[in-house]
Amino acid sequence: MSQTVTPSPTNFEKLQTEGAIETPPSSGLAAFRQEVVALTRRLFIQLQRRPSTLIAGIIQPVMWLVLFGALFQNVPQGLFGDSQNYGQFLAAGVIVFTAFGGALNAGLPVMFDREFGFLNRLLVAPLASRFSIVIASAIFIATMSLVQSAVIIGMSAFLGAGLPSAGGLAVVTAIVLLLVLGVTALSLGLAFALPGHIELIAVIFVTNLPLLFASTALAPLSFMPTWLQFVASLNPLSYAIEPIRYIYTHSNWGFNDVVMQAPFAEITMSTALLILVGFSTIGLMSIRPLLRRSFA
Template sequence: MSQSISSRNIKSALAPNPAVGGQNNESSNSLGDFIQETLALTQRLFIQLQRRPSTLIAGIIQPFMWLVLFGALFSKAPAGLFGSDLSYAKFLAPGVIVFTAFSGALNAGLPVMFDREFGFLNRLLVAPLSSRYSIVAASTIYIIALSFIQTAVIIFASAILGAGLPGIVGLSAIALIVFLIVLGVTALSLGLAFALPGHIELLAVIFVTNLPLLFASTALAPLSFMAGWLQVIASLNPLTYAIEPIRYIYGHGDWAINSIVMNTPWIGFSFGSVILVLLGFDALILLAIQPLLRRRFA
């Protein structure tokens, strides 16, 4: 299996350094050891992907099908239906970008769960790691890398289908938003992987939350199209706070940090305030899983 293929690199990364002596030397080398361990564990995940690329391929084909099918479904929609001069291709592309990143991040806990069930995680926990948080960091880096690959493919595919292509600054802002939503959801998924008893329960959580969060966001329709109670739920959905600024970038070439990108039933949010909301979401999730990870790693 992929564990045996990468075992040499992992063992060399996790092996204690006999040359290190004294507490000061250990503390000075702890960061380097952590980076080495994280890179070795991340390499293992990419080796698994190289051997079984179906995960990445499916993660690209599915959103492309969404773009084609939903774009064709609403191809004859009136010109101002989804906003001023906004075609449904431009309206749909941000929703597909965010939902694809969200779905991949929500599955981040599955490799850790399978490592738990197959016993590989136990081997890591008894290895001389400088920090067991390298296990979490490696999974996070892996998922973020996959999300950026999928996002790049979707952006260029949607440009071909008529959504257009934002400028360099706009693409950088999209990358930042995707990073923030993926970071929080990945942390949540990894926390569930350590909290739930097995992969059946984790898959059940993924299936139960995936589509409801999609339809309870503005991925497929604007807030103004929704019933009042659904508008409230969509305004509390973190996916909405990732979709709307990307949609504004697609529709407004002159966007700025103080541009109002979404209007909830309560207040309007500027681009900067939406970024703060996503940062708060990430901080909340990271703080919530800390006690669980400490107990599991103890």
């Protein structure tokens, strides 16, 4: 007569039963969500240990507002379009460039993870999707950018730039998120493609100031020579700056309103938003082949 022997549960199974170890989710969507949450939490833990990153990211744009606003406070009214003062004109540029700078630096943590070997371990892990690395970085940078933008908007209102309406603030938030998503994807692509952090830092330094001055952040298109007007009209930052600036200067704004007189066309607010959507989509699509790479 044979006797059936029931194997005793292993320690791992006991821990799972007791809830000490979380059972991995069965569905791909749940696994992807769990990966995004874990990777995002790791970035916020790093920020908690080094809060100087956020503090410096808030102090710098406030200094831009105060110093540049004071530098041009005596310019004749109407010189910078419909803006009541230069602080109101500058606020949109500071919001966008702060978000852009933070997103451009998004690749640095990934590059350091790559150099220290953590990224390789992550890439060989049974991830539901490597795209979770991109989404986690985008969530982290977007949160940082929204905090910085809130401080900039509050400070600019204190300095006399005014405060957009609730609908205007919603559009400003959407513009910041679209810009952050696209630039973060491009920065992460550079972190995967470049050989080391020295090269990535060099690209960041070389890119920052030219894109700032070749945009409408500091001066309107009408102040620029013709060739620079074309360059600024092709700069994605201008398509984020001008809608925000229009919202600041027009309380009764609409999506069909012209926000920028480019040399080749009149750009409406809806057109600018569509261009930002396309820019973010291109950024996300361009990084997909690089996510399949493995590193020695």
